[in-house]
Amino acid sequence: MSETIQAALVRATALLDKAGIPDAARDARALVADAADLPPDRLRLEAAQTLGGAQAERLQQHLSARIARQPVAQILGERLFWGRSFHVTRDVLDPRPETELIVARALAGSPPERVLDLGTGSGILAVTVLAECPGATGVASDLSAPALAVASRNAARHGVGDRLRSVQGSWFAPVDGVFDLILSNPPYIPQDDIPGLSPDVREWEPHLALTPGGDGLGPYRAMAAGMTPHLAPEGRALFEFGQGQADAVCAIFRSAGWENLEIHKDMSEKSRVLEVKNTAPGTPGA
Numbered sequence: 001m002s003e004t005i006q007a008a009l010v011r012a013t014a015l016l017d018k019a020g021i022p023d024a025a026r027d028a029r030a031l032v033a034d035a036a037d038l039p040p041d042r043l044r045l046e047a048a049q050t051l052g053g054a055q056a057e058r059l060q061q062h063l064s065a066r067i068a069r070q071p072v073a074q075i076l077g078e079r080l081f082w083g084r085s086f087h088v089t090r091d092v093l094d095p096r097p098e099t100e101l102i103v104a105r106a107l108a109g110s111p112p113e114r115v116l117d118l119g120t121g122s123g124i125l126a127v128t129v130l131a132e133c134p135g136a137t138g139v140a141s142d143l144s145a146p147a148l149a150v151a152s153r154n155a156a157r158h159g160v161g162d163r164l165r166s167v168q169g170s171w172f173a174p175v176d177g178v179f180d181l182i183l184s185n186p187p188y189i190p191q192d193d194i195p196g197l198s199p200d201v202r203e204w205e206p207h208l209a210l211t212p213g214g215d216g217l218g219p220y221r222a223m224a225a226g227m228t229p230h231l232a233p234e235g236r237a238l239f240e241f242g243q244g245q246a247d248a249v250c251a252i253f254r255s256a257g258w259e260n261l262e263i264h265k266d267m268s269e270k271s272r273v274l275e276v277k278n279t280a281p282g283t284p285g286a
Contacts, residue, residue, distance in 0.1 A: 003056060006047035008032050012063055019067040027072050034076050035059035069199040082128045086154050091146035092122040093209040098266040099185050101273050102238045103128050105264055109236060112136050112181035116230065118171055118223060119143070121209055123151030123164070125183045130160040137163045139177070143170050144208060171219065172226035179230055182237035186219035187212045189242060216242065220249050224256035227276075237276040246271040 003011070009032050016024035033040040035058040036051060051059065065075045073079040073088045073095075080086075081095045082103050088094055106112070106129050115138035117126035126140045140155075142148050148166045155161040167174040189211040194202060201210065212218040220239065231237055241249045250261050253276060260279050266272040 002050045004047065005032060005036055005038075005043055005049050005051065008035075008051055008056075008059060009043065009047075012059070015063055016066060021066060021069075027066055030072050030076065031062040031066060032059060035062055070204050071200050074204060079122075081124045082132075084128065084131065084158055086122050086124055086127070087150060087157065088122055089146070089150055090204060091144060091206060092150050093185075093205055095122060095124045098268070098270075098272055099124065099240060101264060101266050102183055102185065102240055103132075105238050105273060105275055106181060106183060106236075107132055109181075112179075114138070114177065114179040114181070114232070116175060116177075116179040116182045117141070118175075118182065118184040119186045119209075119219070120151045120166075121147050121185070123154040125185065126164055127151070127154050127158050127160055129181070129183070130155075130163050131158050137165075139165050139167060139175060139179075141167045141169060141171070141174055143168065144206070147206075147209070171222045172230060175230060177230070178232045178235075180232045180235040182227065182231055182235070184219070184223060184238070185240040186223070188216045188219065188240075188245060190214070190216040215248075217245070217248055217252060220252045224253045224258060227256075227258075231276075231278045233278055235278045237278075239274045239276070240272060241274060243270060246274070249274055 009028055012028035012032055013025045016028055029040050033043055035055050038046055062075050071094050078085050079088045079095045082100055102125055111133045113136055115129050115136055117140045120126055120140035120142045123140055126138045130136050130138050140151050145168055152166055155164045187210050191211050191213045194211055246263050258276050260277040262275045263271050264273040
């Protein structure tokens, strides 16, 4: 039986709500819009339009996937970040809005010339900064080859593929050269917290991008210890961290000799990003 877009929206919202999906109406709009090949803001204007057979089938597949708690970004294969659409798969972390704080801080200073993105995932940080700074070049590292493939695809999509080089390995291990801007949104969730995550995250996002194991602070120890040869004099580094980790992350960098530290809060007034400045040439931020 054929179904109008309005009827599909009502049905999809009810199904998702019954399945316990948070923000069921929002997700229903995104899934119906994609199935109908329409921008979400045109759904109301096209409410009386009837879904075709292929569109109805696609919507049913979308709803089944969402009821199974697959994130909407994975179902659609896209996530909006800093005004750009990024390709997303199960191999990478679904970009979070709060991570835009790193970009905001990166662009608040002088335009960088050399950018390093550690644990790049989908490439959102490196690609966005290079897209906003046409004179910059960059390196993106990740332990995961599939993640690097996603990042390369996003770099090509946004016209920075010729300015971004990908390297595979752990943190600074595959990196050579000096950078005036270093960025990272590393895995930081403590291992013991993984069982308590929502199914959307726990069952569908790569655990390699969620937790490094243990107390969740291992990446900061590695990056604080390995950054000295790679952060240029007067350079800056920006690191995202989790709730309640600010003091511990600062202590790690101080113990490695980095003293010029500043914490930035996100839109929810939660401490979210550590900024490290290398203000003394030849020494690690002392």
